[in-house]
Amino acid sequence: MRDMEAPVKDARPRDREATRQRLLSAARALFAEHGYEQVTVRQIAAAADANIALVGRYFGSKAGLFGAVLAGEPTVLQVIDGDPEGLVHRLAEYAAARMHADPESPILRSVERSAGDPEIRALVRERLHSTVVAKLSEQLDGPDVAARARMATAVFLGVGLIRRLIGPIEATPADVRRLTAVFEACLAEEPDN
Amino acid sequence: MRDMEAPVKDARPRDREATRQRLLSAARALFAEHGYEQVTVRQIAAAADANIALVGRYFGSKAGLFGAVLAGEPTVLQVIDGDPEGLVHRLAEYAAARMHADPESPILRSVERSAGDPEIRALVRERLHSTVVAKLSEQLDGPDVAARARMATAVFLGVGLIRRLIGPIEATPADVRRLTAVFEACLAEEPDN
DNA sequence: GGGACGAGTATACGCTCGTTTACTAGCCGC
DNA sequence: GCGGCTAGTAAACGAGCGTATACTCGTCCC
Numbered sequence: 286m287r288d289m290e291a292p293v294k295d296a297r298p299r300d301r302e303a304t305r306q307r308l309l310s311a312a313r314a315l316f317a318e319h320g321y322e323q324v325t326v327r328q329i330a331a332a333a334d335a336n337i338a339l340v341g342r343y344f345g346s347k348a349g350l351f352g353a354v355l356a357g358e359p360t361v362l363q364v365i366d367g368d369p370e371g372l373v374h375r376l377a378e379y380a381a382a383r384m385h386a387d388p389e390s391p392i393l394r395s396v397e398r399s400a401g402d403p404e405i406r407a408l409v410r411e412r413l414h415s416t417v418v419a420k421l422s423e424q425l426d427g428p429d430v431a432a433r434a435r436m437a438t439a440v441f442l443g444v445g446l447i448r449r450l451i452g453p454i455e456a457t458p459a460d461v462r463r464l465t466a467v468f469e470a471c472l473a474e475e476p477d478n
Numbered sequence: 479m480r481d482m483e484a485p486v487k488d489a490r491p492r493d494r495e496a497t498r499q500r501l502l503s504a505a506r507a508l509f510a511e512h513g514y515e516q517v518t519v520r521q522i523a524a525a526a527d528a529n530i531a532l533v534g535r536y537f538g539s540k541a542g543l544f545g546a547v548l549a550g551e552p553t554v555l556q557v558i559d560g561d562p563e564g565l566v567h568r569l570a571e572y573a574a575a576r577m578h579a580d581p582e583s584p585i586l587r588s589v590e591r592s593a594g595d596p597e598i599r600a601l602v603r604e605r606l607h608s609t610v611v612a613k614l615s616e617q618l619d620g621p622d623v624a625a626r627a628r629m630a631t632a633v634f635l636g637v638g639l640i641r642r643l644i645g646p647i648e649a650t651p652a653d654v655r656r657l658t659a660v661f662e663a664c665l666a667e668e669p670d671n
Numbered sequence: 672g673g674g675a676c677g678a679g680t681a682t683a684c685g686c687t688c689g690t691t692t693a694c695t696a697g698c699c700g701c
Numbered sequence: 702g703c704g705g706c707t708a709g710t711a712a713a714c715g716a717g718c719g720t721a722t723a724c725t726c727g728t729c730c731c
Contacts, residue, residue: 298697299696299697299698299707299708299709301707301708301709304708304709319594322515322516322594323515323594325687325688325689326688326689326690327687327688327689335709336708336711337689337690337710337711338691338709338711339708339709339710340689340690341690341691342708342709346689347688347689347690396639397639401512401513401515401516409643410643410644413643413644414644428652429652429653432647432653435640435644436653436656436657438636438640439633439636439637439639439640440632440633440636440660441636442635442636442639442640443631443632443633443635443637443639444629444632444636446589446590446632446635446636446639447628447631447632447635450589450599450602450603450606451606451607454625454628459621459622460625460629463625463626463629463666464629466663466666467629467633467660467663467664469663470656470659470660470662470663471656471660473656473659475652475655491727492677492726492727492728494677494678494679497678497679518718519718519719519720520717520718528679529678529679529680530680530719530720531681531720532678532679532680533719533720534719534720534721535678539719539720540718540719540720672731673731674729674730674731675729675730676728676729676730677726677727677728678726678727678728679724679725680724680725680726681722681723681724681725682721682723683720683723684719684720684721684722685719685720685721686718686719686720687716687717687718688715688716688717688718689715689716690714690715691713691714692712692714693710693711693713694709694711694712695709695710696707696708696709696710697706697708697709698705698707698708699704699706700703700704700705700706701702701703701704
């Protein structure tokens with residue numbers, strides 16, 4: 286009973302694609318939670334149990350990795366698609382969920398935190414527009430479609446931001462009703478007041 | 479006509495308080511525009527035309543300087559005080575102004591950008607609560623006062639964030655009307671839907 | 672007028688960052 | 702079985718950061 290095949294640290298098969306995916310998903314989680322600038326490539330590599338240099342090799346740079354994360358996201362929020370009838374309610378439910386903890390939407394999360402580098406900002410802006418604002422606009426009729434979609438998006442961002450700042454908030458049924466009214470006001474063709 | 483009293487670089491009188499104020503106002507402008515982490519003490523010192531070491535001497539540290547900036551702000555947003563009747567409209571006007579460019583409110587601006595350091599986050603959170611959420615709550619009646627104030631604050635944050643991301647937006651009269659409706663929905667005692 | 676206090680300065684320290692380079696070692700075709 | 706391609710590694714680089722130290726020099730009191 287010697288140490289034949291007793292590798293305490295089990296060797297992982299050398300698999301380029303698998304390693305790439307580990308880095309990608311580690312980066313997705315960390316960027317989503319903390320934002321671009323707050324996450325270091327060393328953290329990402331450690332979380333992915335990979336070597337630092339592989340970030341450079343597989344994605345060119347930290348910014349490249351971030352771009353790959355954004356590009357790999359599902360292109361549409363599930364909540365936006367579907368019948369326009371229940372849209373505002375779905376939006377409200379989703380925003381309420383965001384008050385407590387972020388559902389899986391790294392794009393929105395990234396926006397709240399990633400700001401400094403202009404290159405990164407451009408990436409995020411493009412992505413936010415194409416996946417949220419544009420998709421939301423498609424569901425709307427009437428004038429000022431872009432402005433209305435943008436305002437609803439702003440509410441999403443604000444809710445996420447305040448949660449991140451003051452901590453998780455338990456969304457009550459009254460909160461959901463209020464959010465529904467808020468999104469209705471955001472998306473209304475002509476505000477009534 | 480020799481170089482008697484011809485100092486090309488005019489000497490500034492040595493004035494501790496004046497220098498402190500220059501640093502403070504330079505820091506206020508830079509933090510507000512770019513957020514805490516994106517601004518270096520070297521930038522602040524350069525903008526204030528002062529030496530780097532003076533930041534440490536007068537404020538202890540970069541975080542101390544940031545705290546001084548927050549503390550030096552007028553404690554209440556003008557828009558919140560006043561008759562509760564026109565509150566939502568004043569909020570809407572203010573938010574609309576934020577869509578185009580930030581009015582003087584470093585607190586809100588800081589929130590959008592300053593996230594990483596827990597110490598800084600605590601500072602911002604405390605300040606945001608005492609100057610915005612709490613003050614707004616005072617103007618409200620009925621249940622869920624804090625939740626309603628928080629939601630209105632979230633809209634502020636979101637509007638500022640999206641402006642910072644996609645650039646200045648010209649707020650139309652329709653935007654103002656929409657924002658008024660949004661704030662009404664945020665602050666309503668019981669949402670009607 | 673001379674000395675001391677303090678505003679302002681120059682510079683360096685220690686650290687962390689993203690990135691790069693030179694190397695090691697596993698696998699596959701021959 | 703072995704040479705070469707390549708996934709993976711270790712270490713270092715240069716830059717930038719916040720901060721600390723040792724200094725210069727203007728100003729004011731005696």
